[in-house]
Amino acid sequence: MKTGTILIAIFFSLYANSQELQQEINIIKTDIHLSSTQKLDRSLDALVSEIGDKRIVALGEDTHGTKEFYGLRNAITQKLIKEKGFNMVILENPYEDLEMLSKNLQTEPIDSLMKKHLFSIYQTVEMKEFLSWLKKYNQTHTPIPFKGCDDSCREILPELLFEELQSNMTVEVKEILEQYKLRVTLNSSEFYAKFPEKKPEKDDDYDREVYRLILNLEKALKKENNSSKRLKELMLNAKNSYINYEMIYTGNIITRDIVMAERVAHLVKDPNAKIIVWAHNAHISKEVIIDNEIGLMGRNLKKEFPEEYVAISMSSFSGSYSYIKNV
Numbered sequence: 001m002k003t004g005t006i007l008i009a010i011f012f013s014l015y016a017n018s019q020e021l022q023q024e025i026n027i028i029k030t031d032i033h034l035s036s037t038q039k040l041d042r043s044l045d046a047l048v049s050e051i052g053d054k055r056i057v058a059l060g061e062d063t064h065g066t067k068e069f070y071g072l073r074n075a076i077t078q079k080l081i082k083e084k085g086f087n088m089v090i091l092e093n094p095y096e097d098l099e100m101l102s103k104n105l106q107t108e109p110i111d112s113l114m115k116k117h118l119f120s121i122y123q124t125v126e127m128k129e130f131l132s133w134l135k136k137y138n139q140t141h142t143p144i145p146f147k148g149c150d151d152s153c154r155e156i157l158p159e160l161l162f163e164e165l166q167s168n169m170t171v172e173v174k175e176i177l178e179q180y181k182l183r184v185t186l187n188s189s190e191f192y193a194k195f196p197e198k199k200p201e202k203d204d205d206y207d208r209e210v211y212r213l214i215l216n217l218e219k220a221l222k223k224e225n226n227s228s229k230r231l232k233e234l235m236l237n238a239k240n241s242y243i244n245y246e247m248i249y250t251g252n253i254i255t256r257d258i259v260m261a262e263r264v265a266h267l268v269k270d271p272n273a274k275i276i277v278w279a280h281n282a283h284i285s286k287e288v289i290i291d292n293e294i295g296l297m298g299r300n301l302k303k304e305f306p307e308e309y310v311a312i313s314m315s316s317f318s319g320s321y322s323y324i325k326n327v
Contacts, residue, residue, distance in 0.1 A: 028050075030043065030046045031043060032044070034068075034071075037075075040075050041075065044075060044076060044079050047076065048076075048079055048080065048083060048084060051080070051084070051310055054309065055268065055273065055274050055275065055305070055308040055309075056264070056268055056275050056277065056301060056305055056308050056309045056310070057080060057086070057275070057277070057310050057312065058276075058277040058279060058284035058298060058301075058309070058310070058311045058312065059073045059076060059077070059276060059277065059278055059279075059284075059312050059314070060279060060280060060281035060283070060284045060285075060311060060312060060313040060314055061073070061280060061281060061314045062280070062281045062313070062314065062315040062316075063319070064121035064122075064280065065121050065124065065321050065322060065323065066319040066320070066321065066322070067124070067125070067319060067320040067322035068316065068319045069314045069316075069319070070124055070126035070127065070322055071126050073126075073278060073314075074126055074130045074133070076312075077089060077130070077276050077278075078130075078133060080274075080276055081137070081144060081276075084274065085274055086144075086274040086275065086276050087144060087145075087274050087275075088144060088145045088146075088147065088267065088273055088274070088276070089134075089144060089146050089147070089275075089276045089277075089278065090147045090148065090149050090263075090264055090267070090275055090276070090277045090278070091122070091146065091147070091148050091149070091150075091278045091279075092119075092148075092149065092150050092277075092278060092279035092280065093117075093118055093119050093122060093148040093149075093150050094117075094119075094148050094150050094151060094152050094153045095147065095148040095149060095152045095237045095241075095263060096148070096152045096153050096154065096155075096156035096157050096160065096237070097117035097118070097148060097152075097153055098117065098146055098148030099147070099148070099156070099160060100113075100116070100117055100156055101113045101114075101116075101117040101118070101131075101146065102145060102146045102147070105134065105135050105138070105146075106135060106138070106139070110128055110131050110132060111128070113131070114127065114128065114131070123324050124322040124323055124324060125324055126322055128324060131146075134146060149259075149260040149263040149264050149277070149279075150259075150260060151241065151256060151259065152237055152240070152241040154184050154241050154242075155184045155185055157184075157234065157237065157238050157241065158177060158180050158181035159181070161177060161180075161217075161231075161234055161235075161238070162177060162181075164228070164230055164231055164234060165226070165231070168226060170220070170224060172220050173217065173221065173224070173226070176213055176216050176217045176220060177217065179213055180210065180213045180214065180217065182194075183209065183210045183213065184210060187206075191206070205245055205248075207242060207245040208242075208245040208246055208249075210242050210245070211239070211242035211245050211246045212246075214235070214238045214239055214242060215239075217235070218235055218239075221235070232266075233266060233267070236262070236263065236266050237263060240254070240259045240262060240263065255293045255296060256293070257283060257293055257294060257295065257296035257297040257300075258296050258297070258300065260279070260283065261296060261298075261300035261301055261304075262300075264277060264297070264301060265300070265301060265304055265305075268301075268304075268305060268308070279297070281313040281314070281315070282294045283295070283297045283298060284297065284298040284311040284313070285298045285299070285311065285313075286299055286302045286309075286311055287299055298311055
């Protein structure tokens with residue numbers, strides 16, 4: 001990170017009045033020294049103290065890909081993990097991809113994991129530095145899960161469910177899982193060519209059938225009293241990935257921000273969880289700011305966990321773009 005001093009403002013709410021906002025910034029602003037790792041760490045003491053006993057710390061950015069934001073977020077995250085006992089990091093990135101990245105972090109090259117499983121906006125030098133730190137930290141401490149809350153890429157999840165259920169899977173569950181896996185790996189034409197007997201007489205929504213399969217899987221698991229913390233998490237994300245193919249018929253679409261909030265909230269319900277969320281400022285905002293959609297993530301988390309959620313936004317008039325060439 002470059003030498004210098006910038007200002008980071010801690011916003012615990014949004015202010016409609018610009019003068020009121022400026023006054024609040026003047027009261028709580030803190031110099032962040034970037035000239036050395038030691039000075040940066042010490043200059044973050046006030047921020048960490050202000051966070052107090054909050055269990056959900058959302059670290060925002062007003063532009064994806066800005067080097068200085070990513071470097072600060074790395075430093076704040078590491079400090080919260082080491083000094084405040086935070087034990088999970090959640091990224092604005094597809095859920096299933098982050099499951100695979102975390103699963104293979106100790107065995108596969110970080111560059112290839114980033115290329116396969118991260119949005120391009122996170123394929124940066126600073127992200128590689130964080131993953132390298134996380135890999136080393138997890139070798140000697142209780143591992144810190146690195147999870148995603150964004151819309152899932154979907155084809156990975158059946159494999160994760162097979163892995164979770166492999167030692168305790170009935171014939172019914174196996175059959176549903178196999179159909180689920182086929183439907184998410186084949187397009188409708190390929191699937192119906194392979195299984196012509198399953199083609200409906202009337203046009204039907206192919207992905208809507210996937211959602212119904214997931215509900216059938218959930219019923220089968222409940223019938224067998226087959227449940228675990230991990231399984232509940234996987235099933236929530238499976239349903240969230242396909243629910244809008246059902247909801248579109250009712251007109252009540254579940255928006256992206258709502259999905260992200262639900263995925264984070266599910267993990268926060270573990271009373272031992274202390275979670276750091278990395279996302280754009282617009283998503284972590286405590287108020288809805290665009291089209292009754294953007295900001296629902298932060299607003300819903302604040303509403304559900306009013307005493308435990310804090311949003312820290314990062315903004316600047318200038319900065320450097322960060323990337324890794326050919327990742």
